[in-house]
Amino acid sequence: MNREAQEAWRPRRIAVIGVGLLGGSVALAAKRRWPDATLVGSSRKPETRQTMLDLQVVDHAFADAIQCVADCDLIIIAAPVGHIARLLPEIADASDPNAIITDVGSTKHEIVTAAESHPAAALRFVGSHPIAGSERTGVENASVDLFQGKLSITTPTDQTDPIRHDRVKQFWQEIGCRVISMSPADHDLALASASHMPHIASAALALALPQEFAHLTGSGFRDATRIAAGDPLMWRQIVEANAPAVLAQLQQYESAIGQFRGAIASQDWTGIEKLFADAQTAKQTIDAATCGPEDDSE
Numbered sequence: 001m002n003r004e005a006q007e008a009w010r011p012r013r014i015a016v017i018g019v020g021l022l023g024g025s026v027a028l029a030a031k032r033r034w035p036d037a038t039l040v041g042s043s044r045k046p047e048t049r050q051t052m053l054d055l056q057v058v059d060h061a062f063a064d065a066i067q068c069v070a071d072c073d074l075i076i077i078a079a080p081v082g083h084i085a086r087l088l089p090e091i092a093d094a095s096d097p098n099a100i101i102t103d104v105g106s107t108k109h110e111i112v113t114a115a116e117s118h119p120a121a122a123l124r125f126v127g128s129h130p131i132a133g134s135e136r137t138g139v140e141n142a143s144v145d146l147f148q149g150k151l152s153i154t155t156p157t158d159q160t161d162p163i164r165h166d167r168v169k170q171f172w173q174e175i176g177c178r179v180i181s182m183s184p185a186d187h188d189l190a191l192a193s194a195s196h197m198p199h200i201a202s203a204a205l206a207l208a209l210p211q212e213f214a215h216l217t218g219s220g221f222r223d224a225t226r227i228a229a230g231d232p233l234m235w236r237q238i239v240e241a242n243a244p245a246v247l248a249q250l251q252q253y254e255s256a257i258g259q260f261r262g263a264i265a266s267q268d269w270t271g272i273e274k275l276f277a278d279a280q281t282a283k284q285t286i287d288a289a290t291c292g293p294e295d296d297s298e
Contacts, residue, residue, distance in 0.1 A: 009073075009167050010034065010037075011030065011034055011037050011073055011074040011171070012037055012038070012073050013037065013038045013040065013071055013072045013073055013074075014027070014030050014034075014037055014038070014039050014040070014072060014073075014074045014075075014076070015040050015041070015042070015068050015069045015072040015074070015075045015076070016039070016040070016041045016042070016058065016076050016078055017041075017042050017065045017068060017069070017075065017076070017077045017078060017079055017087065017091065018042065018043065018077065018078040018079035018080070018083075019041035019042065019043050019048065019052045019057060019058065019061075019078065019139050019142075020043075020048075020078065020137055020138055020139055020142075021133065021134060021136065021137050021138060021139070021141050021142055021146075022078050022104050022130070022132070022133060022146075023041065023076065023078030023104070023139070023142075024041075024052065024055075024057045024139035024141075024142025025132070025142045025143050025144070025146035025147065026076050026078060026104070026130075026147075026175070027039050027041060027052075027057045027058050027142070028057055028142055028143070028144040029144055029145075029146070029147055029175035029176065030171075030175060031057075031144075032144055032175075033174050033175055038059050038060070039057070039058040039059050039060075040058055040059065040060045040061070040062065040068050040072065041057065041058035041060075041061055041062070041068065042061070042062045042063065042064065042065045042067075042068040043061065043063070043139075044063060046063070048138075048139060049061035049062075049063065051138075051139050051140055052139050055139065055140070055142075057139055057142060065079075065087060065090070065091060066090055066091065066094045069091055069094050069095050069099070070094065071096060072095065072096065072099060073096065073098065073099055073100065074099070074100050074102075074167075074171065075091060075095060075099055075100070075101045075102070076102055076103065076104065077091065077101065077102070077103040077104070077105075078103070078104045080233070080234055080237055081105040081106055081107055081111075081234070081237045081238055081241055082237035082240070082241065084103050084105045084111050084114075085110050085111050085113075085114035085115075086114075088101070088111070088114050088115050088118065088121045088125065089114070089118040089120070089121055091121075092115075092118060092120035092121035092123075092124050092125065093120050095120070095124060097123075099124055100124060100126065100164045100167055100168060101121070101124045101125045101126070102125070102126050102127070102128040102168045102171075103125075103127060103128055103129075104128060104129065104130055105127075105129060106129055106191060106195065106196075106238055107187075107188055107191070107238060107241040107242040108127050108129060108155045108184040108187045108188055109184045109185055109187075109188050109241075109242075110241050111127060111184075112125075112127045112155060112157060112184040113184075115127070116157065116159050122159055123161060124161075124164065125160075126154060126155075126156060126160055126161075126164050126165050126167075126168040127154065127155035127156070127184060127187075128152060128153070128154050128155070128168055128172065129152065129153045129155070129187065129191070130147055130150060130151075130152040130153075130172060130177055131150055131151045131152065131153065131195070132146050132147050132150040132152075132177075133146075134146075135226060135227055135229040135230045137231050137234075145176070147172070147175050147176040147177050148176035149176065149177075149178070150176065150177050150178070151177065151178050151179075151180065152172035152177035152178070152179050152180075153179075153180055153181070153182055153187055154168055154169055154172075154179060154180075154181045154182075155181070155182055155183060155184045155187050156181055157183065157184065165181075169181075188242050188245045189245045189248070189249075191242070191245075192242055192245035192246045192248065192249040193249045193252070196238055196239060196242055196245075196246050196249070197246060197249040197250055197252075197253055198227070199227050199228070199230065199235055199238075200239070200246070200250065201253060202224060202225050202226070202227045202228040203225075203228045203235075205221075205224055205225050205228070206225040206228040209221070259275055260272070260275060263275060
């Protein structure tokens with residue numbers, strides 16, 4: 001892709017592979033930003049293809065991802081994270097040589113490694129992770145404003161085409177995101193702490209409540225366990241793909257729980273108060289650093 005093409009670039013035909021909540025929201029946001037662009041989407045489920053057409057999320061729907069990407073200049077893979085690495089080589093081989101391919105996967109090392117082991121994918125692919133979502137799933141829950149004020153992370157390496165990287169950053173910015181770049185390894189370590197471990201903590205809290213006390217829970221418990229309502233298969237794939245980093249961050253969480261356990265066991269109430277105060281300060285720091293609504297799913 002030469003510099004002249006880079007300067008003139010704007011998406012003309014955009015493919016979204018896997019039109020669920022995230023993929024559908026990408027398509028809606030892209031349609032609003034570039035109303036003259038053609039949006040095409042793929043799903044293996046006939047009912048999903050019909051829904052995406054009925055809701056005017058895309059202009060054309062395909063069952064076959066390979067057929068979907070023909071003649072597209074921008075391809076966003078929004079399939080479950082466990083499928084992206086497998087799909088990449090096939091999609092790259094079927095795409096135009098000047099196409100740009102990116103994704104929305106919440107783990108990156110495995111996906112980027114798969115791309116860089118395949119010549120066509122290595123040329124065309126730029127890893128992305130928009131930190132946006134909901135505990136709800138499906139294209140019927142897609143929102144044109146899902147990415148407004150959210151953070152999107154790109155994960156270039158020394159093999160990434162810089163012009164394509166610039167175009168992917170521009171794409172996320174144009175549909176409302178702030179964009180930063182990290183290495184795939186740094187991304188996975190950071191998201192294990194900021195996203196993957198919190199989901200496990202939320203799930204564990206839901207599991208720990210005796211069911212006979214469920215009717216006694218208030219808004220605090222519901223807030224703390226809200227993300228435990230996320231799709232189990234999706235979260236299994238995320239944890240499986242990022243297991244070493246998740247384990248490392250779980251050790252940090254277990255250490256914090258251990259401090260509370262130790263202080264309570266020794267009746268160190270001053271120490272307990274200090275832990276709560278430290279947590280309050282940490283939460284205030286987190287809130288000050290967060291711009292826009294938090295991600296709900298990934």
